[in-house]
């Protein structure tokens with residue numbers, strides 16, 4: 001990183017803890033690549049300090065921040081404005097401060113999910129058929145909203161705890177249905193997309209064991225888990241002849257709108273970035 005000047009643009013990620021976040025490596029790569037006079041910092045912020053932090057950061061010259069666990073919902077009432085998609089997802093992951101220090105909250109996770117699919121599988125289209133989303137947590141919320149905004153005709157949320165899927169379907173509204181994991185076999189033949197948003201399959205977690213024998217003749221399978229990069233679900237899908245997209249691109253694409261807003265440069269999401277983040 002070259003030396004910062006007094007005019008350096010500042011941004012960062014707030015979380016508690018924040019040391020696991022890949023965002024500093026990701027934005028740091030872009031700052032180096034575009035030779036930008038700026039810095040992106042990991043900012044550990046305890047929940048009790050969240051309000052003070054949102055007041056102090058713009059006063060210190062911060063252009064904006066990413067927000068990670070456990071603050072994604074708690075920052076919402078502290079924002080002066082929220083985008084429609086942030087309200088529907090019920091969480092904020094990207095904040096931009098205006099000249100007056102007011103916080104404007106957005107959620108780019110659903111967009112990041114969709115842009116990853118569009119880049120990795122250009123011929124796939126959300127509007128071509130129903131999507132199946134496994135899981136009903138925070139990640140599922142963003143994925144379902146991203147799919148609806150991209151024109152998916154219907155989305156089935158399947159979850160171990162069916163009540164959670166039902167409440168998510170109700171919150172989001174539109175052509176969203178809830179079910180249990182057991183519904184997968186019946187829904188799969190017509191699916192245009194199968195997306196895992198649960199933590200199953202992540203290194204250290206139990207595997208996601210699903211039967212894909214009733215697979216559609218075509219269709220895409222994706223996993224938001226990216227450690228390992230190729231999960232058992234993706235191996236399983238490939239063995240069934242289905243096209244797959246790994247989850248790392250969602251992380252990369254969700255970061256792009258914030259970087260552009262804070263540092264004034266539209267960043268490239270490409271193999272060079274993937275390699276830099278994987279190496280971090």
Ligand code: ATR
Nearest residue numbers: 135136137138139140159160161164197198199200
């Ligand atoms: P996030 O906000 O990252 O999505 P979360 O809110 O903890 O995380 O949600 C995790 C998802 O993984 C949930 O859908 C959860 O199912 P439940 O709602 O039934 O808890 C799912 N999940 C986690 N462990 C699971 C397991 N062993 N079997 C099936 N689903 C599991």
